[in-house]
Amino acid sequence: MVYTVMLIVIGGTLFTHKVGKRIRPLNVEKQRSEATFRTNLVQHNKQAELIALSNAESLQRQELSDNFHTIKENWHRLMNCQRWLDYWQNIYSRSLSVLPYFLLLPQFISGQINLGGLMKSRQAFMLVSNNLSWFIYKYDELAELAAVIDRLYEFHQLTEQRPTNKPKNCQHAVQVANASIRTPDNKIILENLNFHVSPCKWLLLKGYSGAGKTTLLKTLSHCWPWFKGDISSPADSWYVSQTPLIKSGLLKEIICKALPLPVDDKSLSEVLHQVGLGKLAARIHDHDRWGDILSSGEKQRIALARLILRRPKWIFLDETTSHLEEQEAIRLLRLVREKLPTSGVIMVTHQPGVWNLADDICDISTVL
Numbered sequence: 001m002v003y004t005v006m007l008i009v010i011g012g013t014l015f016t017h018k019v020g021k022r023i024r025p026l027n028v029e030k031q032r033s034e035a036t037f038r039t040n041l042v043q044h045n046k047q048a049e050l051i052a053l054s055n056a057e058s059l060q061r062q063e064l065s066d067n068f069h070t071i072k073e074n075w076h077r078l079m080n081c082q083r084w085l086d087y088w089q090n091i092y093s094r095s096l097s098v099l100p101y102f103l104l105l106p107q108f109i110s111g112q113i114n115l116g117g118l119m120k121s122r123q124a125f126m127l128v129s130n131n132l133s134w135f136i137y138k139y140d141e142l143a144e145l146a147a148v149i150d151r152l153y154e155f156h157q158l159t160e161q162r163p164t165n166k167p168k169n170c171q172h173a174v175q176v177a178n179a180s181i182r183t184p185d186n187k188i189i190l191e192n193l194n195f196h197v198s199p200c201k202w203l204l205l206k207g208y209s210g211a212g213k214t215t216l217l218k219t220l221s222h223c224w225p226w227f228k229g230d231i232s233s234p235a236d237s238w239y240v241s242q243t244p245l246i247k248s249g250l251l252k253e254i255i256c257k258a259l260p261l262p263v264d265d266k267s268l269s270e271v272l273h274q275v276g277l278g279k280l281a282a283r284i285h286d287h288d289r290w291g292d293i294l295s296s297g298e299k300q301r302i303a304l305a306r307l308i309l310r311r312p313k314w315i316f317l318d319e320t321t322s323h324l325e326e327q328e329a330i331r332l333l334r335l336v337r338e339k340l341p342t343s344g345v346i347m348v349t350h351q352p353g354v355w356n357l358a359d360d361i362c363d364i365s366t367v368l
Contacts, residue, residue: 027147179229
């Protein structure tokens, strides 16, 4: 009886794996397709206004429908596989409950065991087989757990593959010598880069759109590890993008976010007037959806106000005034230079009138 139980459980386990082996990859695909659908929903929600203005509702709806169709198809395949596994588990369980009778029937008929012995033997058989069949009964749950582990392992591998290369931390200057900026798959974006920026100096990075100016600024900000060569830059620099992060909440908290010291209302109101946002000075304690209320130009003004309040020693400006009129952009950048005379600045801009504010120009188009 013992050997019979072992053989039955081993055979049942192998057949269970054959029936349900597709559950694990299907669960992985289920999690991936659902994550893609959720991500697209969030992106569409953020860009709802642009989608409506460009009359792209039908296109975006079709994209979401395709994502949901992928989820539905995967769900049908998973349910079919789960159904066959449930069928087999029920057949296996029912068979175990009657199998001892057939195995012990010859001995019972010949009188070697009585009815009480038959029932005790069946009970022992069921107890041993049920304990040994745990893998069979829990196969679907184990497959789902394995799918989660697979996804987590993929994520862990991606984090491990991320290079740890960083520029040397130097607070006194920005130095780039024989450097090349690359993509994650090692394609060259920029090469033969050489320039030096001293404190209090302004450097303009000039080049055609798509040349790699923003990527270079991200590298200097210690946010882009795919480079080769000698690059030294301060680790505590302040990067200002052309699309500042403005969320919902108290306006004062949004502006003063990440500032090293608290700012009083009077100082904040003064800076807002200086950057052309005097109308918001009376609303600094209002809670609202500022990311939706403020225009692109107003968001850039808030980014400059935040910059003036923080007073960093090194600043990287990535088309920070691209949504402002050129004369206003010149006025605001002159204000930054006046308020932060000891700060070193490396900036990217396509506004020719702003170029004259730089002490030096590095045309990266000539080093490609």
